[in-house]
């Protein structure tokens with residue numbers, strides 16, 4: 592479909608615009624229909640509806656990754672079944688069983704995901720509701736209780752961990768649901784393994800833009816600088832962080848390939 596639009600755009604630039612310029616003096620001979628096109632039509636998508644305290648449910652063209660019932664779309668990052676606990680329409684991180692990731696792999700996407708820090712959370716800085724969403728399994732959008740909880744700013748909620756500080760802190764308090772909408776553009780690589788185009792990400796946190804087309808510099812590293820590691824399509828991976836605070840929960844996870 593995009594190809595069709597590209598063709599239209601090319602046609603417009605290559606043929607129509609020069610014709611329009613050349614014919615500027617003959618403007619009166621043009622009609623409005625000459626600069627309007629009707630095909631291919633824009634696909635119709637039925638949007639989801641909002642849910643209590645959260646964001647939109649999946650639109651009709653999304654892949655539903657978690658709808659509150661089971662983890663059939665997920666596996667353990669170590670291999671085998673995803674063992675986090677599903678209950679009451681949510682999935683709660685099980686720190687003892689490690690990260691989970693989608694079975695499917697993705698390139699460019701729009702990801703919707705909601706997360707909730709327990710109301711009675713304790714701890715401070717990075718040891719307070721720490722989890723994370725790894726894009727293509729490589730690049731972490733931080734999940735943390737950053738409601739009145741100071742930490743290094745490039746490690747607070749909605750940071751690209753250790754790389755990019757969020758524009759604002761749009762946290763809801765513990766016990767309430769936070770919503771991330773993440774628009775991600777995958778990198779491509781030169782033959783030597785370096786980026787031709789860096790990965791890029793926009794993050795909307797509770798309706799607020801917090802990462803605006805941010806360039807990701809490389810892998811997420813706790814110690815040291817980002818590394819450039821050539822990769823292809825990858826999963827969405829959710830972090831089972833080892834901090835001792837009570838585990839957070841996720842719900843309403845869906846993705847659209849772009």
Ligand code: MG
Nearest residue numbers: 721722723734
């Ligand atoms: Mg984390």
